[in-house]
Amino acid sequence: MHEAMLYEKLPNSRVRCNTCQWRCNIAPGKSGVCRVYQNRDGTLYNLNYAKASSVAVDPIEKKPLFHFFPGSQVFSLGGWGCNFHCQDCQNWEISCPVDNEPWLGSREVSPQAAVELAKRYQCGGIAWTYNEPSIWFEYTFDSAKLAKENNLYTVYVTNGFLTPEALDTIGPYLDAWRVDIKGFTDSFYRELAKVNRWRGILEVAKRAKDKWNMHVEVVTNIIPTMNDDDQQLEGIASWIRDELGELTPWHVTRFYPHHHMMHLPPTPVSTLEHAYEIGRKAGLKFVYAGNVPGHSSESTVCYNCGNLIVNRFGYQTKVVGLEGSRCKFCGAELNFKTPEQRGGHND
Numbered sequence: 120m121h122e123a124m125l126y127e128k129l130p131n132s133r134v135r136c137n138t139c140q141w142r143c144n145i146a147p148g149k150s151g152v153c154r155v156y157q158n159r160d161g162t163l164y165n166l167n168y169a170k171a172s173s174v175a176v177d178p179i180e181k182k183p184l185f186h187f188f189p190g191s192q193v194f195s196l197g198g199w200g201c202n203f204h205c206q207d208c209q210n211w212e213i214s215c216p217v218d219n220e221p222w223l224g225s226r227e228v229s230p231q232a233a234v235e236l237a238k239r240y241q242c243g244g245i246a247w248t249y250n251e252p253s254i255w256f257e258y259t260f261d262s263a264k265l266a267k268e269n270n271l272y273t274v275y276v277t278n279g280f281l282t283p284e285a286l287d288t289i290g291p292y293l294d295a296w297r298v299d300i301k302g303f304t305d306s307f308y309r310e311l312a313k314v315n316r317w318r319g320i321l322e323v324a325k326r327a328k329d330k331w332n333m334h335v336e337v338v339t340n341i342i343p344t345m346n347d348d349d350q351q352l353e354g355i356a357s358w359i360r361d362e363l364g365e366l367t368p369w370h371v372t373r374f375y376p377h378h379h380m381m382h383l384p385p386t387p388v389s390t391l392e393h394a395y396e397i398g399r400k401a402g403l404k405f406v407y408a409g410n411v412p413g414h415s416s417e418s419t420v421c422y423n424c425g426n427l428i429v430n431r432f433g434y435q436t437k438v439v440g441l442e443g444s445r446c447k448f449c450g451a452e453l454n455f456k457t458p459e460q461r462g463g464h465n466d
């Protein structure tokens with residue numbers, strides 16, 4: 120149990136948690152929306168520090184991150200719980216566990232152990248993934264700091280709902296922001312995740328890029344009848360183009376029935392291809408259809424000269440046309456990140 124880093128003490132022993140944008144106002148003895156931050160006598164504690172639900176060595180492409188250390192392995196850690204309760208969650212067993220304290224008895228992976236394991240398994244870095252990383256914020260902060268001291272890269276796979284101050288706290292130690300932009304309307308976010316004010320996600324993603332120089336890639340899981348309309352897809356694509364830049368990768372991924380959405384069919388591949396076209400038409404240079412192994416959009420092709428840059432099939436990756444972050448054939452900038460490309464944050 121660790122005292123939270125980001126909270127305020129309020130009258131009557133209440134506290135306000137400032138880790139994510141819910142900014143829960145929590146009475147003594149109670150927990151926030153995520154159920155892992157708890158007010159004990161006017162002090163806010165995180166209950167699941169270092170308690171891992173899932174530990175694996177994954178290809179970085181599985182996050183998915185396609186333009187960030189391509190072909191590398193990443194030491195991947197998941198915790199317990201979430202600040203969203205999405206109807207379509209693929210990892211609901213760990214993000215919405217039925218047990219009140221599922222972390223009790225689970226494996227403890229200290230920041231030191233995570234770094235040692237990442238190095239032992241020859242990983243390029245560490246990712247906090249599988250569930251929302253911000254809800255074991257103190258653990259990811261300590262781990263990210265240590266990882267950077269050990270020359271490992273660091274990745275958040277996130278719903279992006281952190282507060283700006285949480286981002287600014289971990290920003291100096293985080294290299295990649297793999298963020299979901301799940302849809303583009305209030306009604307969609309409300310229906311999917313019971314979140315009313317979601318637009319802060321956009322602001323924080325932009326801040327991750329502009330202020331902290333993080334590598335940003337966006338994922339939209341396309342759910343039939345919910346966010347597959349042109350209006351939402353065009354909204355996401357043009358927001359990425361205008362605010363993150365046309366070289367930002369956008370992954371439009373296939374939904375499979377999960378959790379409370381067993382009644383919907385998997386996304387037709389034609390819908391993903393339509394989303395791909397919308398992204399390209401909006402001016403995005405890199406749109407990838409995800410969860411469709413073997414799809415033609417899986418590989419990276421230079422938008423300028425048409426040469427193959429990274430060949431992918433599922434999680435098999437071969438870099439064939441990169442020189443630093445540029446196309447080795449024509450010199451076009453392709454927004455790939457390797458250790459040389461991260462030059463610190465922008466003040």
Ligand code: SF4
Nearest residue numbers: 136139142143151153
């Ligand atoms: S992390 Fe978010 S959901 Fe959890 S207590 Fe803090 S503000 Fe609430």
